[in-house]
Amino acid sequence: MREAAFVKQNKDKWLKFESLLKNNSNISPDQLSATYVEITDHLSYANTFYRGSNTARYLNDLASQAHQKVYRNKKESKNKFILFYTKEFPLFFYQYQKQLLFSFLVFTIFAIVGAYSAANEDSFVRAVLGDAYVNATLNNIENDDPMAVYKQASETDMFLGITINNVRVGLMAFSFGVLAGLGTLIVLMQNAIMLGSFQYFFYDKGLLWESARTIWIHGTIEISVIIIAACAGLVVGRSILFPKTYSRLHSFVTGVKDGLKIVISTVPFFVIAGFLEGFVTRHTEMPDILAILIISLSLILILWYYVILPHRLYKKFIDGK
Known part of the structure; x- marks a missing residue:
């Protein structure tokens, strides 16, 4: 939507709200809160698509004026946290759907490369996964418990260890974006090849x-949030390579801020993944239908939050609802 059309569509609502605030008019807490949430939605949209514009500055001032009234008796941090994850971030992330798709395609291609390489070179799996892991897994297969690796540590220790490691990988994928995105692609490639060779090993x-x-x-x-963290790194890389009308430094700073928002969004999902690996995956005796249900719900959650919800919120703004 063009900025002029966006302003025309919502101008009367903003002016009315501004008048209520300036005149200290009586307005119910529920009405004030609901209107404030809508204004912050508009602000998020303006910051996403009209960054640095007069519209964005005006809405920021308007939201600031309402802030103290709305949150006078509320805990600001809790509400900001909820707003970020439920509305601000999904709408913001709409603009980076292409980078997400590119990250996914790169990962998929190199996962196939990993599987193909493992199929055509006997030593490839050992080179990628390490002799210790391969030998231990072969021993587990002989003992009729091929997935025993997920049962070796205690639930809590595995949960904490895996979560910390996954967050580390995500931060690497993001931070290596400063190498014009090349570092991010290398991290993505390494994890994809490892996954592809791992799956072929068990197929074999x-x-x-x-x-x-x-x-x-x-x-x-x-895997999904690693791909999303890589998307954050690609955002940083793109800001360096393609600054558009901005100075390269300004574009880079903006790219880092945007990429950091994407990484922050992945933290709860990394925790969920760590919990599942530490407490659920080890139960290899569970029925297939239960495993399929968990996998399906996990996929739906990721697709809903990072693909469907951003498009729905964007369409909501386009339609003026």
């Missing part, structure tokens, strides 16, 4: 389904 042993139903219980969210 006749255990593809056994491995897939187990690792994708946590891997659906884990």
Whole structure:
């Protein structure tokens, strides 16, 4: 939507709200809160699509005026946290759907490369996964418990260790974007090749389904948010390579801020993935239908939050609802 059309569509509502605030008119707390939420939605939209414009500055001032009234007796941090995850971030992320798609395609291509390489070079799996892991897994297969690796540590220790490691990988994928996006692509490539060779290893042993139903219980969210964190790195890389009408420094700073928002959004999902791997994946005896249900719900959650919801919120603004 053009900025002029956006202003024309909402101008009367903004002026009315501004008048109520300036005249200290009587307005119910519920009405004030509801209108304030709508104004912050508009502000988020303006910051996303008309960054630095007079419209964005005006809405920021208007939201600031209403802030003290709305949050006089509320805990600001809690409400800002909820608003960020439920409305501000999904709407903001709409503009980076292409980078998300590119990150996904790169990961998929290199996962296929990893599987193909493992199929054509016997030593490739050991080179990627390490002799210790391969030997331990072969021993587990001989003992009729191929997924025993997920049962070795205690639930809490595995949960904490995996979550910290996943967040570390996500931060690497994001921060390496400062290398014009090349570092991010390398991190993405490494993880994709590892996954592809890992899955082929079990396929070669006749255990593809056994491995897939187990690792994708946590891997659906884990791999997805690594791809999303890589999207954040690509945002940074693009800001360096393609500053558009901005100075390269201004574009870079904006790219880092935007990428950081994307990374922050992934933290709860990394925690969920760590919880699943630490407390759920180890139960390899669970029925297939339950494993499929967990995997399906995880995939729906990711697609809803990072793809469907951003498009719905954007369409809502376009339609003026």
